[in-house]
Amino acid sequence: MELPKGWIFDIKKFAVHDGPGIRTTVFLKGCPLRCWWCHNPEAISSRPELVFFANKCIGCGECFKVCQRGGHEILDSGERVYHRERCVLCGECVEYCYAEALVMEGKEVSVEDVMIELRKDIPFYENSDGGITISGGEPLFQIEFTLALLRQCKAEHLHTAIDTSGQASWANYEKILPFVDLVLYDMKHIDPERHREYTGVRNDLILENLRKMSQYGVPIEIRMPIIPTLNDYRESIEGIATFLRPLENITRLQLLPYHRLGEAKYERLERDNRMPSIEPPSKEQMQQIATWIQPYGLEVNVNG
Ligand code: SF4
Ligand code: SF4
Secondary structure, three states, X not given: OOOOOEEEEEEEEEEOOOOOOOEEEEEEOOOOOOOOOOOOHHHOOOOOEEEEOHHHOOOOOHHHHHOOOOOEEEOOOOOEEEOOOOOOOOOHHHHHOOOOOEEEEOEEEOHHHHHHHHHHOHHHHHHHOOEEEEEOOOHHHXXXXXXXXXXXXXXXXXXXXXXXXXXXXXXXXXXXXXXXXXXXXXXXXXXXXXXXXXXXXXXXHHHHHHHHHHHHOOOXXXXXXXXXXXXXXXXXXXXXXXXXXXXXXXXXEEEEEOOOOOHHHHHHOOXXXXXXXXXXXXXXXXXXXXXXXXXXXXXXXXXO
């Protein structure tokens, strides 16, 4: 039987923040959330996207010549324009752009394509108790591919983790959990309406799935992005800690400070960036937030 293929936008080797040990993180395309602070906007669409790096363009004009659809144009003003609405993502201009100013974000891969990459790093996993993490985007957005990849990893005795938003049907979690050693579970806000405002969806399903998962028996690490002014205040943090306290199998709460490393991607993808004026939290602020959580009996870590 042929295994399903999946769309990915990156495979990151030697990852040390996506679960225990040295890991390889596979980033899948497609996400049901629209978080204001998303630092992987290339993950949002489940389709590939053409990205133009203006700083690399040498103006050779090859892309204008090759594109049959008028996807690239130089206006009389001299401005170079990519017409996303005309582009059918055939990828031909990417092939002809020797300066690598045009990049196709997203490629279709088979389970075996990914396994070939993973097997190269098995010695590192073995020496560090590491493994593979499937991230995104939302791994359950491509449930059949994620399931097939996890099954194959377990068949080859690799430690597996998924990094999930919680926004997926419980039926799909039940499919994959038998093949998952660790869940990295994102929590962004405890208030349903604020959650909807900042991510596009309420958090009812996310909280319900987490309750069910905590009964399932798999270890769960909670990951909470700390976004100044949106969720970094005491009421919000303690609301999450209160929700987590009675749950079982929560190994720790990882605080992830907001950073601005993804900003340039918004420009390249021509997407609105809703966070331009927000500065990352300081180390002192992150430590302060950790002290608010400690009384709830949860192990808390600050990343970065
Ligand atoms: S082919 Fe690449 S380098 Fe040449 S004009 Fe087009 S984008 Fe620029
Ligand atoms: S990907 Fe194809 S259709 Fe799109 S701009 Fe390039 S050559 Fe034109």
